[in-house]
């Protein structure tokens with residue numbers, strides 16, 4: 176599945192101009208930064224940033240060994256030398272406090288079990304004054320979505336909508352609403368948190 180997902184994700188990533196640019200722009204200007212791409216998957220954001228910012232060091236971390244192998248292979252083929260990839264878990268990162276100056280986190284928090292723990296862990300490894308840029312698919316709170324989520328979880332209609340929504344990324348029960356994302360960032364070490372809707376995604380820029 177890993178290689179198939181990597182190809183599909185690469186296709187989506189290439190077509191994803193505006194949102195992708197906004198997410199990466201939230202971390203600019205790049206100086207001599209050390210940047211974490213947490214939940215890097217096939218490593219596309221990590222490699223984009225490493226290419227755009229040759230004076231920076233980029234570290235891509237993922238819980239999946241398959242993705243880390245794919246990312247390492249891609250960086251090696253593209254001869255990108257200022258990026259490295261390693262296994263790790265967002266809920267418990269093996270880095271010292273204040274290790275990174277910037278962090279990018281795309282599509283990860285909604286698939287993690289201990290979400291608050293993950294946010295606190297990102298705050299721990301980010302230097303004071305550092306920036307976190309997050310991209311999350313945003314669950315719809317429209318009338319249809321409220322109707323679907325009002326149905327019993329075993330309901331056939333809800334199952335069909337959820338499955339269809341998983342493809343479109345709108346009705347997945349794992350995805351958070353804007354209010355849930357805001358709540359997740361409350362009472363954390365981040366001093367300023369800005370949320371911006373981009374189509375079905377939400378971009379969060381937070382300063383430590």
Ligand SMILES: C[S@@+](CC[C@H](N)C(=O)[O-])C[C@H]1O[C@@H](n2cnc3c(N)ncnc32)[C@H](O)[C@@H]1O
Nearest residue numbers: 214215216237238239263264265281282283286
């Ligand atoms: C939807 S993919 C996004 C991949 C990449 N950020 C992108 O935008 O192409 C979610 C990624 O999070 C990783 N992941 C899931 N749980 C994780 C955890 N606890 N710690 C680190 N990575 C995790 C998955 O292996 C997967 O690569």
